[in-house]
Amino acid sequence: MPTTTIRSPPSEADFTPLAEYESQTPDTFFDGNPVLHFKAAGAKCWISKSQLGSLPVFPADATSTPSGPEAPSAGSSEELIEQKLDVWVNSANLTLFNHEAQVGVTISYPTISIHALKTIGEGPSQVQGIWMQMELGDADDDGSETTELTLIPAAPADEEDSASVTKHLFEAISACSNLHPDPVDEEDDDDDDDRIVFEGNPEFEALEGFSGVMRGAGDGGLPPPMPGSSGWITAENVHEYFDEEGNWIGNAEGEGEGEGEELGDGAGRVRNREETEKVNGEKDEDSESKRPRVE
Structure with a gap:
């Protein structure tokens, strides 16, 4: 009471x-x-x-x-x-x-x-x-x-x-x-904790649905950055990531960087010993450019 x-x-x-x-x-x-x-x-x-x-x-x-x-x-x-x-x-x-x-x-x-x-x-x-x-x-x-x-x-x-x-x-x-903080409303929808919205900037009034500020997660932490944004989205840089219709467009400066490029065979894989030396003991053709392996 x-x-x-x-x-x-x-x-x-x-x-x-x-x-x-x-x-x-x-x-x-x-x-x-x-x-x-x-x-x-x-x-x-x-x-x-x-x-x-x-x-x-x-x-x-x-x-x-x-x-x-x-x-x-x-x-x-x-x-x-x-x-x-x-x-x-x-x-x-x-x-x-x-x-x-x-x-x-x-x-x-x-x-x-x-x-x-x-x-x-x-x-x-x-x-x-x-x-x-x-x-x-x-x-x-x-x-x-x-x-x-x-x-x-x-x-x-x-x-x-x-x-x-x-x-x-x-x-x-x-x-x-x-000593008596307001109780936490357990009925709050957790899905709303990672919203990114904008407010008080006339430049972005056309972005329907974006009318506030970035909101932290319910556990007191911060929401994750938007994919491809390389950081936090603010009212100053929102135009780099959303068009006037509110659609995600990515980073305008880095648009296309790293996208659509396919890496060569074996990219990201560590070679094992058998791949760096031939079965008969002969070295790979590019082994002279590498340091000798120490047993």
């Missing part, structure tokens, strides 16, 4: 601190508590009013609007709702908890399609936040909705600039997201 609703906040004891995890070799990498990379208590979280209810930490009846000098002006085209949340970035999931509503949610990292640093406000009131886009709903559901939210962590009392806190939060989300 991409999200799970929780009714009680996480506890510090539920996690292994990152510093402790990195200071020792764990007995196992498969059991034990999730590793806590970062915690941001009381972070401001903004979401569009039209998306209220998409996550349980944003109740459908919430009315609190963004506060602080970085809040958008009243004339903003998008009406936002603000909630104060605790953010737990751990190796298992991203956890948000709303103490006022006494409800939280765990979010799987593959659900977070985009996350980025964002500058909010203008002039002296500028702050750094994290903008996230999430694809909610079942992974097999084509009608899954997109939810966008902005996190603005509160700066500790001993820090004047909240930018460093936001940066640490962003890096923690990035590190944990890397």
Whole structure:
């Protein structure tokens, strides 16, 4: 499931601190508590009013609007709702908890399609936040909705600039997201992994079916070169191998080289001893031009 609703906040004891995890070799990498990379208590979280209810930490009846000098002006085209949340970035999931509503949610990292640093406000009131886009709903559901939210962590009392806190939060989300790569679609057709297509070059718009770039194989390797191309085909040299109808024509510079030429008898075959010496011990007629064989 991409999200799970929780009714009680996480506890510090539920996690292994990152510093402790990195200071020792764990007995196992498969059991034990999730590793806590970062915690941001009381972070401001903004979401569009039209998306209220998409996550349980944003109740459908919430009315609190963004506060602080970085809040958008009243004339903003998008009406936002603000909630104060605790953010737990751990190796298992991203956890948000709303103490006022006494409800939280765990979010799987593959659900977070985009996350980025964002500058909010203008002039002296500028702050750094994290903008996230999430694809909610079942992974097999084509009608899954997109939810966008902005996190603005509160700066500790001993820090004047909240930018460093936001940066640490962003890096923690990035590190944990890397632990949960998108699953491989086993239904993909392997026959499509060696396609060569071209895109964005008007010169080759006439080549119907060639509208992208060279695509690697499904195992992470590269597809083989086209026969006779002596290398990779790119948008710069495609005209040397395909005509305007998309038909394979070979390398124009080397066209005809090595093609249609028949090799002589015995080409590619290694001679044996009996072929290089006659039965009666006499040498071949061309043996004088060769070095003597050492027994």
